[in-house]
Amino acid sequence: MSQLNDNLTKLYQSHLTSLQSRVKDIIQLEKIDALVIHSGQTKRQFLDDMDYPFKVNPHFKAWLPVLDVPNSWLIVDGINKPKLIYFQPHDFWHKVIKLGDEFWQDAFDIQILTQANQVEALLPRVLNNHAYIGEHLEVAQALGFDNINPEPILNHLHFYRAYKTEYEQMCMREATKIGIQGHLAAKDTFYAGGSEFDIHLAFLQAAQLNEHQLPYNNIVALNQNAATLHYTYYERHKPSQHLSFLIDAGGQFNGYASDITRTYAAKKGVFAELINRLDQIQLDLVASLKPNMKFGDLHIQCHHKIAQLLVEFGLVTISAKEVIELNITASFFPHGLGHPLGLQVHDVGGFMADARGTHREPPEGHPYLRTTRIIEPNMVVTIEPGLYFIDCLLNSLSKAPQGKYINWQRVEALKPFGGIRIEDNIIVHATFNENMTRDLGL
Known part of the structure; x- marks a missing residue:
């Protein structure tokens, strides 16, 4: 860990310099x-005396890896040393996160706040020319802010957040390592015959994260449950037989996320062959990802490859070209190919054409794509093609004119397996793509 902190320290100052430069431009x-x-700040559960788990403002954790301390504030102007107002109350009910010897501390002018409602004394005396960035609008208004989350400022911050500094890239590699540890344990538990809940717990144990520290709720789906894209139920009982297993789960490090998906078959057969074929498609798409291309174009390429897969496995009775013309792939691959990744799992700025916030529409007929950005070096994205057997989509397809071109007997045979998704996390460099997920051992 000391070596890791040494490396982070070396990169952190450059990271702050980049953030300061962006703020200077905004100002x-x-x-x-x-x-x-x-x-x-914490939020009290309705009619209760307990709070919901605290989730820090991503704009705050962009500057420093403090994730568990509410009621803290940063004042940044792009020139002067950032001021950190750090909340450290006198509290015997809860653990107080005290400042230790952290690698980031010297970069800030730190002042301690012991009572949240006394922050006004530590903020600038006049706030009418300062911009509040946060979710608690009533707090900002009470303190006297006139500029609250100004859209031009948020647009600027969100657009440039797509470009990850070397510090951020290192944090995301660490998040990937943590996620992979969980994935490997989950895979072993599946093949040992565990329930969805058993597998979920195995992931948490191996990743050394509790549920509130996960970047998103784990998707742990056995058999037909893998057909639900955001399945987070976790059956406690083992199914009568294990056919398939889809896990979509990530790690978190210093506030940065990984987002990884794998699918496994319990036995050899057609479904296992489908997984292998989709895995190759995923690798081909990663290899095709290049600077200056539209992410939407790669998404369209994916649909062409899925169409070919449907033909190869006899799921349709027409050509791949006809499958595309009839929009059949959308019934088997309904989501987008990927999204920006970083401080948030679905990181902001995915549809921005420029720092002013100009919106770039997704390709026609593909409303669920999560990014339409032009790909550039230092962006981090997921690549996650899928193939699913989802009842509601298949029912609609069976009633549509193009339903007559589907091999329903083969589709019915595969429905108990649910579906397949393969997802890697990619750093785009100028001359190559860094597949963190594969490079780090999954």
Whole structure:
């Protein structure tokens, strides 16, 4: 861990320099004095005396890896040393996260706040030319902010967040390592005959994360449950037989996420062959990802490859060209090929054409694609083709004119397996793609 912290320290200052440069540009463009970034505050459960798990403002954790401390504030102007107002209450009910000897501390002018409602004394005296960035609008208004989450400022921040610094890339490699540890344990538990809940617990144990530290709720689906794209139920009982297993789960490190999916067959057969074929399609798509291409174009390529797969496995009775013309692939692959990844699993700015926030529409007929960005170096995206046997989509397809071109007998034989998704996390470099998921051992 000390070697890791040494490496992070070396890269962190450059990371802050990049963030300061972005803020300086914003301040000059919008003619304001500074950004005041609120970490957030806890939320009480309705009619209860307990809070929901705290989730830090991603704009706050972009600057420093403090994830568990509400009521803290950052004041940044792009020039001066950032000021951190760090909440450290006198509290005997809960653990207080005290400042230790962290690699990031020297970069901030730190002031301790012991009572959340006294932050006004530590903020600038006049706030009407400062921009509040956070979710607690009533707090901002009470403190006297006039500029609350100004759209031009958020657009600028969100657009440039797509470009990951070397520090961020290192954090995402660590998040990937953590996710892979969980995946390997989950795979072993599946082949040992575990239930969905058993597999979920095995992931948590191996990744050394509790459920609130996960970047998103694990998808752990056996058999037909894999046909539900966001299945997070976790059956406690083992199925009568294990046919298939889909796991979509990631790790988290310093506030950065990984997002990894694998699918396994219990035995050799057609479904196992389908997994191998989709795996090759996924690798081909990763190899095709290049700077200056539209992500939407790669998504369209994926549909052509899925069409060919449907033909190869006899799931349709027409050519791949006709499958595309009749939009049949959307019934088997209904989601987008991938999305930006970083401080959030579905990171912001996916549809932005520029820093002003100009919207770039997805390709016609593909409304669920999560990014339409032009790919550039230092972007991090997921590549996640899928093939599913989803009852509601197949029922609609069977009633449509193109339903007559489907080999329903073969589809019915595969429905108990649910579906397949293969997802890797990719850093795009100028001359090559870094597949963190594969490179780090999955």
